[in-house]
Amino acid sequence: MFDVIIIGAGVSGVSCALILGSAKERPYALNKKIGIITHQKASSLQTAVFNNAYGIPAGKLGSELLEESLAHLSSTYPQVEQIEKEKVISIEDDKTFYKIITNKNVFESKIVVVAIGAGNPMTIEGLEDFVVPHQKVPAIKNRIQLKNNDHLVKDGLYVAGVLAGHRSQLSIAAGSGAAVATDILSLWNDGNHTMVHDAINK
Ligand SMILES: Cc1cc2nc3c(=O)[nH]c(=O)nc-3n(C[C@H](O)[C@H](O)[C@H](O)COP(=O)(O)OP(=O)(O)OC[C@H]3O[C@@H](n4cnc5c(N)ncnc54)[C@H](O)[C@@H]3O)c2cc1C
Structure with missing residues (x-):
């Protein structure tokens, strides 16, 4: 049983x-x-190049970020389990936990974060009830979002990134994923607000 599973290893x-x-x-x-879950084949980052994202050198390719960000995660926080090359097919709510069904496995988790981008149609079964047209991307782009209240879709189910209803910019998506993480940490901390900071003089 996982405490959290994040679906989608893009920016958010x-x-x-x-x-x-x-x-x-x-x-x-x-x-x-x-x-x-780090299935990357469908990632929109594959064709992106970034010149306007805070902290990222101009000209950085999205395809490079896909690899470098996961290397950063595994070298700095190896305890976060990376589940590679599995695509999520459906999510089932079992009331006290969620079942995440991929093309290869079934995982169980108390909390799920859906961070798969805003492509239409929704490719994960079990989320249909929450899908609405994206509110902040031009209608002509035909994007979707999940209904949510400050990223919370329902108990134990969060959405992050463009699928949460944010405009599609790298910095916004990164901030959305970070916001969800601090909400989960605050939940684990008995509802007391928390952040994690490192500093050179400590
Ligand atoms: C061509 C292009 C150029 C861009 N240029 C800029 C720019 O110059 N500046 C800027 O700020 N932003 C730019 N962006 C936007 C930026 O890339 C997005 O805003 C950002 O990537 C959104 O982050 P996200 O986490 O919501 O989704 P993504 O980063 O797209 O991540 C979604 C992840 O979910 C995975 N996934 C999807 N379905 C499943 C599934 N069923 N199971 C498991 N995993 C799944 C995908 O493989 C992907 O890794 C550009 C985007 C594109 C496409």
């Missing part, structure tokens, strides 16, 4: 995983089992 998903991973020594996060 990996950003969420990095911040969850960074809390590894906090008492409320000790022994939490965190996973991220």
Whole structure:
């Protein structure tokens, strides 16, 4: 049983995983089992090039980011389990946990973060009830989002990135994934707001 599974290892998903991973020594996060499903074939990042994203050198290719971000995650926070080359087919709500069914396995998790981008149609069964037209992307682009309240779709189910209804910019998607991570950490911390900061003088 995972405590959290993140579906999608693009900008918002990996950003969420990095911040969850960074809390590894906090008492409320000790022994939490965190996973991220890193199927990358459908990633829109494959054809992107970035000149306008904070902290990212101009000219950085999305295809490079896909590899480098997962290398960063595995070297800095190896306790976050990367589940490679599996595509999620459906999610089932079992009331106290979720079943995540991929083309190869079935996983169980108390919390799920869906971070798969806003492509239409929705490719994961079990989320249909929450799908609406995207509210902040031009209608001509035919994008979708999940209905949510500050990223929370329903108990234990979060959405991050463009699928949460944000405009499609790397920095916004990264911030959305980070916001979800700090909400989950605050939940684990008995509802007390939390952030994870490192500093050179500590
Ligand atoms: C061509 C192009 C150029 C861009 N240029 C810029 C730019 O210059 N500046 C800028 O700020 N932004 C740019 N963007 C936008 C930016 O890339 C997106 O806003 C950002 O990637 C969205 O992040 P996300 O996490 O919502 O989705 P993504 O980063 O797309 O991540 C979604 C992930 O989910 C995975 N996935 C999908 N379905 C499944 C499934 N069923 N199971 C498991 N995994 C799944 C995908 O493989 C992917 O890895 C560009 C986008 C494109 C396409």
